[in-house]
Amino acid sequence: MNIFNTFESSLHASIESLCKEDRLPAGLDLTRLTVEPPRDPDHGDLSTNAAMVLAKQAGRKPRELADLIAERLRGLEGVETVEIAGPGFINLRLSDRFWQSMLSEILKNGEAYGESRIGEGQSVNVEYVSANPTGPLTVGHARGAVVGDALASLLQKTGHKVTREYYVNDAGGQVDTLARSVYLRYREALGEEIGTIPEGMYPGAYLCEVGQALAERDGRKWMDCEESEWLAPVRSFAVERLMDLIREDLKAVGIEHDVIRSEKELVEAGAVQSVIERLKEKDLLYTGVLEPPKGKKPEDWEARPQTLFRATDFGDDVDRPILKSDGSWTYFANDMAYHLDKANRGHTTLIDVLGADHGGYVKRMKAAVKALTDDTTALHIILCQLVKLTRDGEEIKMSKRSGNFITLREVVDEVGKDVLRFIMLTRKNDAPLDFDLAQVMEESKDNPVFYVQYAHARIRSVLRHAEKELPSVGQGLSQLSDAPLHRLTDSAELAVIKRLASWPRLVEASAQAYEPHRIAFFLNDLASDFHGLWTKGKDNEELRFLLPADPELTQARLALLQAVALVIASGLNIFGVRPVEEMR
RNA sequence: GACCCCGUAGCUCAGCUGGAUAGAGCAAGUGCCUUCUAAGCACUAGGUCGCAGGUUCAAAUCCUGCCGGGGUCACCA
Numbered sequence: 001m002n003i004f005n006t007f008e009s010s011l012h013a014s015i016e017s018l019c020k021e022d023r024l025p026a027g028l029d030l031t032r033l034t035v036e037p038p039r040d041p042d043h044g045d046l047s048t049n050a051a052m053v054l055a056k057q058a059g060r061k062p063r064e065l066a067d068l069i070a071e072r073l074r075g076l077e078g079v080e081t082v083e084i085a086g087p088g089f090i091n092l093r094l095s096d097r098f099w100q101s102m103l104s105e106i107l108k109n110g111e112a113y114g115e116s117r118i119g120e121g122q123s124v125n126v127e128y129v130s131a132n133p134t135g136p137l138t139v140g141h142a143r144g145a146v147v148g149d150a151l152a153s154l155l156q157k158t159g160h161k162v163t164r165e166y167y168v169n170d171a172g173g174q175v176d177t178l179a180r181s182v183y184l185r186y187r188e189a190l191g192e193e194i195g196t197i198p199e200g201m202y203p204g205a206y207l208c209e210v211g212q213a214l215a216e217r218d219g220r221k222w223m224d225c226e227e228s229e230w231l232a233p234v235r236s237f238a239v240e241r242l243m244d245l246i247r248e249d250l251k252a253v254g255i256e257h258d259v260i261r262s263e264k265e266l267v268e269a270g271a272v273q274s275v276i277e278r279l280k281e282k283d284l285l286y287t288g289v290l291e292p293p294k295g296k297k298p299e300d301w302e303a304r305p306q307t308l309f310r311a312t313d314f315g316d317d318v319d320r321p322i323l324k325s326d327g328s329w330t331y332f333a334n335d336m337a338y339h340l341d342k343a344n345r346g347h348t349t350l351i352d353v354l355g356a357d358h359g360g361y362v363k364r365m366k367a368a369v370k371a372l373t374d375d376t377t378a379l380h381i382i383l384c385q386l387v388k389l390t391r392d393g394e395e396i397k398m399s400k401r402s403g404n405f406i407t408l409r410e411v412v413d414e415v416g417k418d419v420l421r422f423i424m425l426t427r428k429n430d431a432p433l434d435f436d437l438a439q440v441m442e443e444s445k446d447n448p449v450f451y452v453q454y455a456h457a458r459i460r461s462v463l464r465h466a467e468k469e470l471p472s473v474g475q476g477l478s479q480l481s482d483a484p485l486h487r488l489t490d491s492a493e494l495a496v497i498k499r500l501a502s503w504p505r506l507v508e509a510s511a512q513a514y515e516p517h518r519i520a521f522f523l524n525d526l527a528s529d530f531h532g533l534w535t536k537g538k539d540n541e542e543l544r545f546l547l548p549a550d551p552e553l554t555q556a557r558l559a560l561l562q563a564v565a566l567v568i569a570s571g572l573n574i575f576g577v578r579p580v581e582e583m584r
Numbered sequence: 585g586a587c588c589c590c591g592u593a594g595c596u597c598a599g600c601u602g603g604a605u606a607g608a609g610c611a612a613g614u615g616c617c618u619u620c621u622a623a624g625c626a627c628u629a630g631g632u633c634g635c636a637g638g639u640u641c642a643a644a645u646c647c648u649g650c651c652g653g654g655g656u657c658a659c660c661a
Contacts, residue, residue, distance in 0.1 A: 036600070039607085049603065052641060062641070086604045087641060132661065172661050263661095293657050294585040301658075317587060318658090325659050335661090359588045360656040383589075385655090427597075430589055432654085434596075443623045446610065454623065462620050469620090502600090509600055521598060524608080528625095535625035539616075546620055583623070 001109065002116065002504040003102070007046055007076075007092070008035040014072035015050065023068060028057055037502060044083065044091035045498065051088040062088030099497045100485040106500055106563045107481035114507045114570050119160030125342050126152040128353035129250065129257075130167040133242040134178045135204055137249040137408040138398070140355070143433065144384045145408075146424040146576075148353035149255045150516040151382070153574045158511040163347065164257045167338060170239045171263040172331060178202060178242070179235035183222070185211025186234070190220060210241045249408050253417045254576045261341070263334055271337035272329050275372065276322070278340075284310045284371055288319065309336075314367035336368045343369065343377040351514065356383045356430070382514060385432040387424075392438045415440055418577040422449040425575055426520045443583070448524055452568060455527035456579045458534060459565040462545050466558055470548060473555045480559035487556040490543060492536055496529045496560060503567050507574075516574065523571045530564050 011033065018024040033054075038047040051066035058065060066084040073082045073090065078098035083091045106113050128148020131141050149164070156162045169175070181202040188194045189212040197203040214222075214237055222230040243260070250256065266272075279285045288308045292301045308319040309332075322333035342350050350369065354361070362381045369379040389396045389406060398405045412420055419440050426448055427433045443450050466473060474480070488494065503522070510518040537544040545557045569579040 032602095034603085036603090038604075039599090040604070043604070047603085049642090052603085055641070089604065169661055174661055290658055298658075304659090306658075321658060323659085330659075331661050356589075356655060358656085362588070383655095385589080431597080432590090445624075447623095448609090450623075451609095454621085458621065458624090465620050506600075513601070518598090518600080521608085528608085531624055532626085534620080535616085535622085538619070538622085538625075541619080544620070583621075 001105065001113070002508065003501055004035050004037075004046070004505050007048075008033065010076050011035060011048055011050060011069075011073070014069060014076075015054075018068060018072065024054075024058055024065075028054055030054075037498075038089075038091060041495075043085060043089070044081070044093040046092040046094070048090050048092075049088075051084075051090060055088065066090050096489060096494060097486065099494055099501070100488060102501050103485055103488070103497050103559060103563055104481045106566070107477050107559060110477050110566065111570060111573075113566065114157065114503050116158040116504060116508050116511070118508055119155060119158045119511065122159075122349060123161040123163070123347045124152075124155050124349045124351060125163045125165055125345070125347040126155070126351045126353065127165045127167055127342075128152075129246075129255070130169070131246060132169045132174050133239045133246060134174055134202055135242070136206055136245055138405045139387055139389055139408055139411050139435070140398075140405075142253070142408050142411065142420060143387050143424050143429075144353045144355060145250065145253060145255055146421050147382065147384055147429055147516065148351075149253075150421070150425055150519075150575050151351070151353070151514055153576065154507070154511050154516050154519070157507055157574055160349075160511075163259055163345075164255075165259045165261060165342070166257040168239070168243065168260060168262045168264075169331075170235075171267050171334060175235055175239055176231065178238050179231055180227075182207055182210050182214065182238040183230060183234050186214045186222065187211075189215040190223065206245070207238075210238055213241065214238075252409060252412045253420060261338065263338065266338055266341060267329070267334060271341055272333055275333070275337045275340055278372065279309060282371065284313070285322070286310065286319075290318065290321070309368070309371075311364050311367040311371075314370045316363045316367040320364050332364060332368075335365065336372065339365065339369050339379065340372045343373045348377060350377060350379045352379070352381045354381060354383055356385045359383055380514060382429050384429045387433045387435050390434060390436045393436065396437075411437070419449050421575055422452075422520065422572075422577050425517050428515065428517055448520065449577075452523045452527045452572070453580050454583060455530045456565055456568045456572075457581060457583045459530065459561045459568075460581045462561055463558065463565075466546055466554065470546065470551060470554060473551050473558065475558060475562070477562070480555065480562050483555040483559045484552045485556050485559060487553045488560060490536075492529075492533055492543075493557075493560060496526075496533060496564060499526055499529055500563055500567055503570075519571050519574055523568060526564065526568060526571075530561075 012030055015024065015028065015030065019026045019028065033048060033050045035046055035048045038044060050069055051062045055062040055065055063084060066088045070082045070084055070090050073079060073092060078094050079092050080095040081093040085091055126148055129141060129145045131137055152162045152164050177200065181197070184194050184197065184201065185207045188208070214234065222234065276285070286308055287305050289303050289305055292303065306321040307323045309322055311320045312318065320332055322330050324330055339350060365381065366379050369377055389398070396406060414437060423435055423440050424433065440447060440449065445451050463475060467475060488497070506518060506522050510516060545554065545561060547554050572579045
């Protein structure tokens with residue numbers, strides 16, 4: 001269905017037949033050949049660099065080689081002209097009939113159009129959000145959440161087996177702090193005066209109800225206990241409560257994970273021990289003293305011997321400690337265990353979606369995965385840059401310490417999940433993103449969500465009109481795919497079909513690059529194509545979609561519109577955004 | 585000091601893993617509403633792709649070195 005791949009196969013076959021006939025030397029390396037759309041449509045529909053890439057190997061001049069290959073390509077079905085241009089590009093132009101039948105194929109495939117099998121046999125684990133269970137999700141988490149979720153969908157669309165995963169950091173010091181903060185609120189709930197929340201505790205009011213709930217469940221049970229007694233039970237209660245809260249927040253943006261993995265359970269199951277054993281066996285642990293970090297010197301720095309992992313053997317800059325001074329594992333040690341756990345569950349590719357502030361973490365984790373899985377499991381880390389939240393251009397400052405942060409929920413309540421999701425995907429993950437609460441609700445071209453949704457809604461509107469006014473024109477997908485599509489001859493109409501034809505290729509490229517944002521740009525372009533068609537019909541009556549005097553042409557155009565709507569919907573679905581029927 | 589990311593039109597950004605004359609949207613200028621939603625469309629203008637080298641048929645894209653902006657940097661997660 002990806003026509004570029006189809007023609008690439010034909011190209012390979014053509015070259016191989018030339019080899020068999022001794023008109024080209026045998027054993028040519030074809031891996032660097034490409035078939036792609038030329039940037040300039042004047043150059044044709046497809047272009048290949050074959051002649052230039054093979055020139056050296058074949059010992060022939062590119063133009064000469066191009067002539068030879070071009071001759072073969074001329075015989076291919078759907079090819080109208082073959083031209084040689086520039087330094088040796090071979091440009092193909094496909095017939096109108098080819099494109100018309102392409103449209104028919106698209107409609108036959110329906111929702112499935114754009115699916116690919118490039119991921120077949122691969123099991124991918126996408127870990128995203130993984131926020132500490134110490135508070136509600138903020139807008140800061142939103143980007144990684146949406147990017148991870150869309151990426152997971154994208155990979156599913158390309159045939160990967162995907163697991164969406166959330167890693168709960170419920171084993172470290174932060175959840176102890178959480179427990180202490182909740183304990184305070186618990187005492188408060190039981191009528192005690194607690195004064196101001198001490199420094200270092202979580203001050204957020206959202207913990208009041210957690211304390212309240214604890215009081216309701218356990219009564220005064222923990223009031224006169226030592227911390228050593230209440231810490232663990234309060235902690236697990238609090239973590240459970242907060243995970244419920246977080247899950248609800250995620251649900252509000254349409255996110256549900258397949259697996260929620262607890263760090264604590266992993267540790268208690270001895271996963272860290274076995275990682276350490278494994279590293280010992282491979283002789284990748286030793287006791288050493290680290291250099292103090294340059295630039296920023298921690299005040300309480302002390303040079304002391306530590307148990308270190310030989311990360312430098314696997315591309316990291318320094319070896320990394322796995323034991324803290326109190327004898328417990330470092331976060332990194334736990335995380336090694338966690339990543340090995342993921343690999344052991346049979347995933348061939350691991351993806352971590354993290355905030356850009358974790359950039360310093362990438363090398364060591366990659367080193368760890370490489371060491372632990374003998375390089376059999378790939379780890380990709382996607383770093384999401386900050387989101388700058390503004391309203392009418394004015395920045396909304398946030399700071400976690402003061403408790404003055406905007407929650408994910410607040411933003412969803414204000415703009416809706418669809419808008420939030422789409423906007424979060426309009427930038428490359430490693431580029432900062434501006435999110436203007438006012439602008440994203442604007443009903444204009446500046447607002448990409450609106451622009452794309454409007455195109456979809458307009459199409460639905462036309463189809464509804466057609467149903468009412470021209471009920472004899474069949475609109476079922478199978479009817480449309482059998483419509484007299486040869487009537488679509490206007491260059492703008494054909495251009496739209498060509499755009500639609502490039503959709504599978506775009507999906508594959510986005511998936512391979514782990515870049516869902518490309519879909520947003522594609523949808524914007526497709527919407528623009530459509531709005532152009534629409535206005536052309538305003539200027540020239542013959543180009544209108546609904547022509548009562550010509551039901552055949554009307555049906556052909558409805559087929560085109562339906563296909564556009566289908567692809568827009570399909571792209572939005574990857575984003576987890578609902579296509580709208582009308583704008584209201 | 586080390587490492588990672590970014591640098592493309594006045595502004596915000598794309599650029600299909602190396603292809604032909606580098607593209608959109610804002611902003612600026614000019615047109616288009618008796619019509620299926622003008623909430624839109626068409627056209628004009630705008631560039632030493634941070635700088636300098638290198639790799640090759642071909643570099644915004646890959647390599648090296650600078651310049652500028654951001655992030656991170658034992659024992660936090």
